[in-house]
Amino acid sequence: MLFRSAAPPDGETQLLRLLIQRREGRAAGLALDPATFEDSLNHALFEAWAQHVDLEERLDDLDDLLRERYAALIETPLPDYDARTIGPMVEDMANRLRLGRAATRLRTTAVQQAQVLQAARRGQSAPGGQGGQGGAVRSEEHTSELQSRGLISYAVFCL
Secondary structure, three states: OOOOOOOOOOHHHHHHHHHHHOHHHHHHHHOOOHHHOOOHHHHHHHHHHHHOOOHHHHHHHOOHHHHHHHHHHHHOOOOOOOHHHHHHHHHHHHHHHHHHHHHHHHHHHHHHHHHHHHHHHOOOOOOOOOOOOOOOOOOHHHHHHHHHHHHHHHHHHHO
């Protein structure tokens, strides 16, 4: 017997799997922004799913890559969730996905700003700045910018 060891699917793939396997989530799924699916195959498959109530009957209309993705999504059955919980699950999964992506983007920005702040504290030249004046008096605008960056860094740390 051959065992395949695969990484668990990401949140986007899990959400699409839920939509494809459980019709109870259709109303909540149709309310989703298609941009929720950033992976190009997932996005295209979501669009096809949204256009056709029974996507399985339309598989021949899809290209090979989409059919393969569809097959992979239905290959692993989902647990037997209570039908009443499917809609809220779809909404919750989409919200968690959006929040996780926003936190990742914010974290990247905060890291970049923290690096600029560190450089400024060391007296190194920042873009457009005059480095090497360690003891120079900071302008009010510069102080305000440093405080803003500190607050953003703290917000990311709290995430």
